[in-house]
Amino acid sequence: MRLRKKKRGAGTEPEELNLLPLMSLFVALVPALLYSAVFVPVSALGLDFPGTGGAAGASPLALAVRLSDAAYAVEGVPDSAYAPIARDVDPVAARTELRAQLDGVHARYPGSGGAILVVSPQVPYRDVVQVMDEVREAGFGNSTLLGAAE
Amino acid sequence: MVAKLQLTSLIDIFTVLLLFLLKSLVVGGAVVSPFPGVTLPPSSSTASFKESPVVVVLKNQIVVDGEAVCPTDEVTQSTELKVAALEQALAGVRQKTETLAEHAGSSRKFEGKLILQADETIPFHVLQKVMYTSQTVGFYDITLAVIQK
Numbered sequence: 001m002r003l004r005k006k007k008r009g010a011g012t013e014p015e016e017l018n019l020l021p022l023m024s025l026f027v028a029l030v031p032a033l034l035y036s037a038v039f040v041p042v043s044a045l046g047l048d049f050p051g052t053g054g055a056a057g058a059s060p061l062a063l064a065v066r067l068s069d070a071a072y073a074v075e076g077v078p079d080s081a082y083a084p085i086a087r088d089v090d091p092v093a094a095r096t097e098l099r100a101q102l103d104g105v106h107a108r109y110p111g112s113g114g115a116i117l118v119v120s121p122q123v124p125y126r127d128v129v130q131v132m133d134e135v136r137e138a139g140f141g142n143s144t145l146l147g148a149a150e
Numbered sequence: 151m152v153a154k155l156q157l158t159s160l161i162d163i164f165t166v167l168l169l170f171l172l173k174s175l176v177v178g179g180a181v182v183s184p185f186p187g188v189t190l191p192p193s194s195s196t197a198s199f200k201e202s203p204v205v206v207v208l209k210n211q212i213v214v215d216g217e218a219v220c221p222t223d224e225v226t227q228s229t230e231l232k233v234a235a236l237e238q239a240l241a242g243v244r245q246k247t248e249t250l251a252e253h254a255g256s257s258r259k260f261e262g263k264l265i266l267q268a269d270e271t272i273p274f275h276v277l278q279k280v281m282y283t284s285q286t287v288g289f290y291d292i293t294l295a296v297i298q299k
Contacts, residue, residue, distance in 0.1 A: 019157045026164040033171035041174075041298035042182045042190065044197040044265075049285065049292075121275035125268050126191040128277075129296055133194050147278045 045132060048114065048144040061112035063105060063140065065098070066148065067131050068120040072098045076116075077105050095134060102138035110139075117143045182265060182295055185213060191270040193296035202263035202293070203243045205236075207272050207280055214239040222276065231282045240287040264289040 066073040066084075072094060073084040082101050087094035106112070115135045119128055132143045182199050184190050185206040206213040211221050212233075220235035244260060251259040264284055268277055281292055 016154075019161055022161060023157060023164070026161070026168065030164065030167055030171065033168065033175060036181060037171050037174040038181055038183070039174060040184055042184060042199075042295050043193065043195045043298045044182075044199045045193050045195045045294040045296045046197060047292065047294060049281070049290065119274045119278075121273060121278075123274045124270065125272045125274065125277055126270035128274055129191040129193050129270075129294070137194060145278075145281070147275065 045129065046142045047132070048142050061105075061109045063112065063115040064118055065102075065115055065131060065135060065143075066118045067123055067128065068148070069122055072131070074098070074101045074105065077108075080105075095130060098131070099134045099138060102134060102140070106139045113141045115140045115143050116146055118146045118148045120148045182267075184295070184297070185267050188267050188269050189271070190267060190295055190297045192299045194299050195296055196298060199265060199293060199295075200263055202261075202265050203240075203247075203289075204265045204267060204295075205240075205280060205284065207266070207268035207276065209269050209271065212236060212280065215243060222272070225276050225279055226273070228279070231279050232286060233279050233283045236280065236283045237287055240284060240289060244287055244289075260288070261291065262289050263291045263293070265293050265295055267295040 061078075062076040064075045066075060070088045071084040071086050074082040085094045085097045085101075102115075117128065117131060117135070128145070135141075135143050182204070185204070185208070187208050188206055203215050207222060209222060212219045212225065212235075214236065217239070219239045220233065225233050225236075247260045266277070266280065266284075268280075284292060
């Protein structure tokens with residue numbers, strides 16, 4: 001006995017999907033998402049101030065990074081003296097070297113947190129943020145900003 | 151014969167738009183957009199903001215909550231740490247927040263939080279004056295706004 005497959009829907013038109021509920025959902029979702037979307041990703045960078053109980057105040061290490069127009073200098077590490085890094089010739093290489101010094105300090109004092117940034121008056125804000133990034137990425141957390149005398 | 155609306159292409163557009171918007175969605179924290187004319191410095195920080203008043207330091211003027219307060223040149227040339235016009239504007243913001251807190255209960259109380267949007271070329275001594283002035287009015291918790299790298 002031969003079984004014959006019965007063709008389903010033969011001779012009828014394919015059923016159309018009702019897309020209107022999906023459309024209504026999209027119409028509600030898109031404005032809601034547009035409202036809370038950020039097209040230029042702006043993020044927050046925290047900082048501490050002298051005397052406000054920041055991480056640098058509580059740290060056993062009094063790490064300071066001096067930032068002038070011409071150089072970076074890491075100070076306040078016991079039994080160590082780091083040579084200033086000239087940053088006016090090759091700023092990228094200087095930042096890499098600063099990061100290496102900071103990584104070295106953090107490896108020796110892993111429990112320390114916070115660093116004091118002593119910034120010269122004419123240094124642009126962009127450079128300050130770059131050093132704050134290096135300090136944070138080396139594991140020291142937020143920086144405390146301090147203005148250096150001219 | 152009844153004409154049917156072809157919705158498939160519109161659904162395609164909405165799907166792509168939805169995916170793009172979901173990618174740029176900020177979950178938690180306040181949404182902060184850069185003030186027109188300010189070039190924020192890039193940073194690797196990914197932290198989010200809390201709802202706070204915004205001080206913008208542009209190349210030519212200082213703005214508090216959308217209103218121009220004083221020219222930046224004036225602050226650059228000043229030898230004093232405190233900026234009188236900024237102090238007055240921030241005191242007004244603080245008073246407004248405290249008045250709102252009285253009427254709305256403790257959920258909106260003054261917490262001393264401030265968002266600072268400064269142009270990346272501004273010299274540090276100008277920012278130092280702005281931050282010092284903000285602290286004299288009681289804004290001790292200052293967060294810098296940066297562009298995520």
